[in-house]
Amino acid sequence: MKILNILISAFRALQRNKMRSFLTMLGIIIGVAAVIAMLAIGQGAQYSVEQQISSLGTNVLIVYPGSQNTAGVRGGAGTTTTLTEDDCIAIQRECPAVGLLSPGTRAGGQIIAGNMNWATGIEGTGSDYLEIRKWGIEYGDFYTDADIKSASKVCVLGKTVADALFPDGSPVGQTVRIRNVPCKVLGVLTKKGQNAMGQDQDDVVLAPWTTVKRRLTWFPYLRQILVSATSPSNIPVAQAQITELLRMRHKIAPYDADDFSIRNQADLANAATATTQILTILLASIASVSLLVGGIGIMNIMLVSVTERTREIGIRMSVGARSRDILTQFLIEALVLSLLGGITGIILGVGGSGAISSLAKWPTIITFFSILLSFGFSIAIGIFFGFYPARKAAMLNPIDALRYE
Amino acid sequence: MTGAHGGESPAANNGRLIQIDHLVKTYMLGEVEVHALRGVSLEVRNGEFVAIMGASGSGKSTFMNILGCLDKPTKGSYVLDGIDVSRLTRDELARIRNNKLGFVFQGFNLLSRTSAIENVELPLLYGTSSLKDREERAVRALNMVGLGDRVHHYPNQLSGGQQQRVAIARALVNDPSIVLADEPTGNLDSRTSVEVMGIFQELNEKGITIILVTHEPDIAQFANRHIIFRDGKIKSDRANTSPKRASEVISELPAVDEEEPA
Numbered sequence: 047m048k049i050l051n052i053l054i055s056a057f058r059a060l061q062r063n064k065m066r067s068f069l070t071m072l073g074i075i076i077g078v079a080a081v082i083a084m085l086a087i088g089q090g091a092q093y094s095v096e097q098q099i100s101s102l103g104t105n106v107l108i109v110y111p112g113s114q115n116t117a118g119v120r121g122g123a124g125t126t127t128t129l130t131e132d133d134c135i136a137i138q139r140e141c142p143a144v145g146l147l148s149p150g151t152r153a154g155g156q157i158i159a160g161n162m163n164w165a166t167g168i169e170g171t172g173s174d175y176l177e178i179r180k181w182g183i184e185y186g187d188f189y190t191d192a193d194i195k196s197a198s199k200v201c202v203l204g205k206t207v208a209d210a211l212f213p214d215g216s217p218v219g220q221t222v223r224i225r226n227v228p229c230k231v232l233g234v235l236t237k238k239g240q241n242a243m244g245q246d247q248d249d250v251v252l253a254p255w256t257t258v259k260r261r262l263t264w265f266p267y268l269r270q271i272l273v274s275a276t277s278p279s280n281i282p283v284a285q286a287q288i289t290e291l292l293r294m295r296h297k298i299a300p301y302d303a304d305d306f307s308i309r310n311q312a313d314l315a316n317a318a319t320a321t322t323q324i325l326t327i328l329l330a331s332i333a334s335v336s337l338l339v340g341g342i343g344i345m346n347i348m349l350v351s352v353t354e355r356t357r358e359i360g361i362r363m364s365v366g367a368r369s370r371d372i373l374t375q376f377l378i379e380a381l382v383l384s385l386l387g388g389i390t391g392i393i394l395g396v397g398g399s400g401a402i403s404s405l406a407k408w409p410t411i412i413t414f415f416s417i418l419l420s421f422g423f424s425i426a427i428g429i430f431f432g433f434y435p436a437r438k439a440a441m442l443n444p445i446d447a448l449r450y451e
Numbered sequence: 452m453t454g455a456h457g458g459e460s461p462a463a464n465n466g467r468l469i470q471i472d473h474l475v476k477t478y479m480l481g482e483v484e485v486h487a488l489r490g491v492s493l494e495v496r497n498g499e500f501v502a503i504m505g506a507s508g509s510g511k512s513t514f515m516n517i518l519g520c521l522d523k524p525t526k527g528s529y530v531l532d533g534i535d536v537s538r539l540t541r542d543e544l545a546r547i548r549n550n551k552l553g554f555v556f557q558g559f560n561l562l563s564r565t566s567a568i569e570n571v572e573l574p575l576l577y578g579t580s581s582l583k584d585r586e587e588r589a590v591r592a593l594n595m596v597g598l599g600d601r602v603h604h605y606p607n608q609l610s611g612g613q614q615q616r617v618a619i620a621r622a623l624v625n626d627p628s629i630v631l632a633d634e635p636t637g638n639l640d641s642r643t644s645v646e647v648m649g650i651f652q653e654l655n656e657k658g659i660t661i662i663l664v665t666h667e668p669d670i671a672q673f674a675n676r677h678i679i680f681r682d683g684k685i686k687s688d689r690a691n692t693s694p695k696r697a698s699e700v701i702s703e704l705p706a707v708d709e710e711e712p713a
Contacts, residue, residue, distance in 0.1 A: 361573070363548075364519070364548060366549020366574055366578070367545060367577050369541060369542065370542070448521070
């Protein structure tokens with residue numbers, strides 16, 4: 047019996063029991079749709095985490111001062127005062143794997159503009175800060191090296207701060223008072239949204255680090271040094287070079303601990319990606335349980351169908367169907383059920399993911415892989431769960447099948 | 452496919468289509484051995500119209516199953532059209548059923564919710580014919596049994612007689628050597644029974660060998676040879692020199708409207 051004939055008779059057989067065929071398929075439809083939607087949600091989450099992490103700048107290293115150790119009492123990160131401007135100059139000069147560098151210091155305070163005010167953090171940075179962090183200016187300008195040298199009273203506002211202080215107009219050219227120091231607003235940063243920890247990255251004011259140091263905090267040391275490696279693959283190299291240089295400069299004995307720490311974004315990114323990957327696998331495995339249940343439904347219905355159609359099998363055998371013809375026929379019927387269910391499930395899953403995206407505002411990503419996986423899975427289920435009933439049909443004795451009431 | 456009468460076999464066997472020698476069939480029914488056939492020997496020549504009769508339990512159904520290659524004998528040989536079918540495998544038997552045999556059953560055994568033409572095409576699906584060829588042959592077979600105008604009807608739209616005619620068309624569609632009919636009139640009223648027998652007689656006149664199982668002597672009257680089974684053996688085997696003509700019998704019957712279920 048040719049495959050086309052078998053396909054036609056399989057469709058006819060399924061058509062004869064439309065409701066039953068549909069209900070059987072429903073198991074597979076739901077299973078496949080669930081797998082697709084869960085993979086889409088998981089991969090969407092993974093993508094957005096990766097996006098947020100890379101929004102910090104992918105090849106960024108941050109050097110923090112270490113903890114202060116006073117007679118064995120350790121003070122936690124950043125309590126020592128070891129990072130200086132000279133360290134920055136040395137890193138820039140002697141570490142070839144380091145691209146850009148921005149010294150960092152920090153102050154908090156109330157910012158006043160006219161009759162509006164807003165409390166936020168003031169970040170003192172170098173002129174390359176935006177480039178390292180892959181950030182941009184929405185309008186206006188950023189400060190230059192000259193501003194850094196002269197500790198100019200200028201600043202750049204984050205979007206949140208700009209909206210809070212100047213709800214009606216452009217802040218560029220206006221003056222804001224930071225802790226009573228009047229600073230000219232040079233520009234407004236583009237919106238960056240939340241970071242991976244959920245903090246609003248736009249609630250910030252940037253100013254030359256020298257300005258923050260000399261006019262706001264009078265704190266002589268640096269809170270951090272932001273460094274970009276020349277390429278993402280050079281991150282470990284840059285980290286090693288900086289470590290070696292700073293240990294030498296800070297005169298740390300060979301077996302003593304560093305008095306600084308270096309963090310890179312890659313570690314954070316890897317951890318977060320691993321977490322979301324586990325989440326994706328978990329979601330997909332739960333969904334595939336329903337696919338399995340759908341497969342068992344197919345087997346169940348095919349067994350019922352074989353029993354019901356025993357006489358038909360007998361008739362077919364009496365007119366010359368071989369065991370393998372009967373086997374193929376029932377296997378193809380199971381396969382058609384699972385494939386139709388699978389395709390409908392894929393369509394439903396893709397549609398459902400779109401609906402989740404637009405209603406719940408969750409990012410969803412449907413990959414070719416997840417569609418291929420579901421498709422392959424439904425074929426496998428059709429063959430696996432269809433085989434036993436089909437074999438049962440094929441092994442029937444023609445006389446018994448013909449006499450079956 | 453050259454069909455029934457083509458090829459080497461009839462010449463090689465001098466027109467002997469069926470040669471059966473000491474056929475024995477024994478089954479186990481639980482712990483009990485049932486001797487359904489206790490040594491049956493028989494020859495059927497091309498173009499015969501044989502009626503097999505006997506009480507229930509006489510072994511005639513078992514005999515038909517073996518003739519129809521649906522069952523294998525325990526002992527003895529069965530040569531059909533030059534082929535010793537008692538030694539064939541399951542798949543080879545299926546092939547013989549497909550090429551050389553046509554079945555007509557008491558309960559019609561049509562696929563429900565399947566149109567007449569699709570039912571008739573069924574044996575061709577397991578052969579090698581093309582879609583177009585299949586359709587042509589199915590229509591031809593339906594025309595032969597006088598159902599050319601009911602090709603696309605479903606079994607539940609046809610009367611019992613018409614359903615049996617679809618079944619006969621299905622038996623004919625592969626140009627078989629033999630048509631085996633197991634109580635073909637058992638579910639039909641007397642007039643329709645005669646009509647069906649008329650069809651068998653017409654087919655027989657065209658050269659098709661027909662073997663018929665029946666327990667109604669009236670029906671057996673239309674055959675040319677009567678074989679009576681008793682206790683798993685042939686009790687008598689004689690020619691019917693004056694078979695009745697179905698066409699004549701029918702003209703003597705009172706006219707009735709053919710039932711037409713909805």
